Amino acid sequence: xxxxxxxxxxxxxxxxxxxxxxxxxxxxxxxxxxxxxxxxxxxxxxxxxxxxxxxxxxxxxxxxxxxxxxxxxxxxxxxxxxxxxxxxxxxxxxxxxxxxxxxxxxxxxxxxxxxxxxxxxxxxxxxxxxxxxxxxxxxxxxxxxxxxxxxxxxxxxxxxxxxxxxxxxxxxxxxxxxxxxxxxxxxxxxxxxxxxxxxxxxxxxxxx
Amino acid sequence: xxxxxxxxxxxxxxxxxxxxxxxxxxxxxxxxxxxxxxxxxxxxxxxxxxxxxxxxxxxxxxxxxxxxxxxxxxxxxxxxxxxxxxxxxxxxxxxxxxxxxxxxxxxxxxxxxxxxxxxxxxxxxxxxxxxxxxxxxxxxxxxxxxxxxxxxxxxxxxxxxxxxxxxxxxxxxxxxxxxxxxxxxxxxxxxxxxxxxxxxxxxxxxxx
DNA sequence: TATTAAAATGACACCTATGTCGTTATTATA
DNA sequence: TATAATAACGACATAGGTGTCATTTTAATA
Numbered sequence: 001x002x003x004x005x006x007x008x009x010x011x012x013x014x015x016x017x018x019x020x021x022x023x024x025x026x027x028x029x030x031x032x033x034x035x036x037x038x039x040x041x042x043x044x045x046x047x048x049x050x051x052x053x054x055x056x057x058x059x060x061x062x063x064x065x066x067x068x069x070x071x072x073x074x075x076x077x078x079x080x081x082x083x084x085x086x087x088x089x090x091x092x093x094x095x096x097x098x099x100x101x102x103x104x105x106x107x108x109x110x111x112x113x114x115x116x117x118x119x120x121x122x123x124x125x126x127x128x129x130x131x132x133x134x135x136x137x138x139x140x141x142x143x144x145x146x147x148x149x150x151x152x153x154x155x156x157x158x159x160x161x162x163x164x165x166x167x168x169x170x171x172x173x174x175x176x177x178x179x180x181x182x183x184x185x186x187x188x189x190x191x192x193x194x195x196x197x198x199x200x201x202x203x204x205x206x207x208x
Numbered sequence: 209x210x211x212x213x214x215x216x217x218x219x220x221x222x223x224x225x226x227x228x229x230x231x232x233x234x235x236x237x238x239x240x241x242x243x244x245x246x247x248x249x250x251x252x253x254x255x256x257x258x259x260x261x262x263x264x265x266x267x268x269x270x271x272x273x274x275x276x277x278x279x280x281x282x283x284x285x286x287x288x289x290x291x292x293x294x295x296x297x298x299x300x301x302x303x304x305x306x307x308x309x310x311x312x313x314x315x316x317x318x319x320x321x322x323x324x325x326x327x328x329x330x331x332x333x334x335x336x337x338x339x340x341x342x343x344x345x346x347x348x349x350x351x352x353x354x355x356x357x358x359x360x361x362x363x364x365x366x367x368x369x370x371x372x373x374x375x376x377x378x379x380x381x382x383x384x385x386x387x388x389x390x391x392x393x394x395x396x397x398x399x400x401x402x403x404x405x406x407x408x409x410x411x412x413x414x415x416x
Numbered sequence: 417t418a419t420t421a422a423a424a425t426g427a428c429a430c431c432t433a434t435g436t437c438g439t440t441a442t443t444a445t446a
Numbered sequence: 447t448a449t450a451a452t453a454a455c456g457a458c459a460t461a462g463g464t465g466t467c468a469t470t471t472t473a474a475t476a
Contacts, residue, residue: 113321161373176333
């Protein structure tokens with residue numbers, strides 16, 4: 001006989017569980033969250049949840065994947081939408097700056113900061129990291145190709161530095177008390193570095 | 209009657225437990241480490257360890273405090289040892305760069321990255337953060353006072369940015385595969401930013 | 417050497433999460 | 447409407463960590 005429920009139903013169920021899991025993660029953090037927590041939050045039965053995910057690790061991974069897809073969707077065509085690459089970079093930075101202020105960002109850090117003791121998790125982080133770096137490299141290289149940047153350091157070094165700073169800022173915002181001005185100042189400092197090291201070619205650009 | 213053992217004995221015992229705890233932390237990470245782990249690693253009895261520390265949180269805190277004292281010891285008189293503040297900053301950066309490569313650095317991050325769900329831990333991080341920032345501010349301000357720097361951004365902003373970058377680099381080194389050259393490049397990028405934003409006044413300094 | 421404060425021991429009862437599995441409810445097909 | 451595949455349920459046995467406490471050992475003093 002054919003399968004018992006529709007694909008949509010399965011997907012919905014899965015999404016419900018992930019929604020519940022994300023809520024618990026945001027409230028308790030990743031490590032302390034137990035399968036029991038998610039079961040309770042989802043309103044489903046123990047066996048029911050286990051049918052979809054064997055542990056919180058898989059749930060987290062699934063949430064991250066979904067988030068990645070959404071993030072890429074936001075960024076799609078970024079470079080083709082801006083003649084000035086510097087504007088594209090600023091849009092990226094702004095998107096980063098205005099990330100949702102739930103705890104999920106910091107929970108993601110918690111998840112990755114422990115990857116040194118989990119091979120699979122480490123590989124996954126490495127993959128994400130490379131992806132992010134390549135994104136930035138592509139940005140900068142496009143600026144160089146269009147004759148807008150004349151970088152004083154290797155493009156890959158600048159890309160890594162940018163990523164490092166952005167990650168650090170998200171962390172900093174979540175953990176220590178920074179007011180809006182201090183936050184803005186830090187992003188300004190990043191822009192200052194980028195403007196300087198990229199030697200942006202257009203006078204108009206340097207103001208913003 | 210007088211107390212049963214000497215102060216030295218108590219301190220030694222305490223130090224032994226912390227040594228064992230640190231080893232377990234480095235091997236397993238902070239969260240997964242149980243009191244049982246530390247008891248087993250220390251070779252003491254359950255009750256014996258509990259007489260000194262009620263949980264792993266207190267152990268971690270004690271280890272951090274000891275480390276802080278040692279770090280300050282390394283840095284003592286840094287500013288008075290260098291006429292050129294830029295050299296002092298570089299010594300600081302080098303000390304950071306050559307931090308021991310055991311896992312304790314990253315375990316410390318794990319500990320602090322979860323502080324948003326633990327008030328006491330958060331206060332402690334805030335205290336540490338302020339301390340670090342003030343250290344950097346003092347550096348830069350001294351350079352300004354000595355007429356060596358002409359910063360293009362507020363001193364406190366530069367200090368925070370520097371701290372952010374250094375923290376990020378430690379994290380990056382621990383989690384993703386960076387070879388020595390890439391690592392060096394990232395520290396160079398930080399120095400590039402600092403040289404530029406501080407407008408170091410002495411031509412000789414700008415080379416190194 | 418005898419005394420005694422307290423350091424150290426380890427067994428114990430309690431608690432909570434885990435993963436499984438036999439049973440029940442559900443729904444797409446015949 | 448009957449049926450059969452399977453989604454969903456929830457009780458259960460297991461495992462491991464926790465904090466305590468009565469008991470034993472230790473070493474500074476008298």
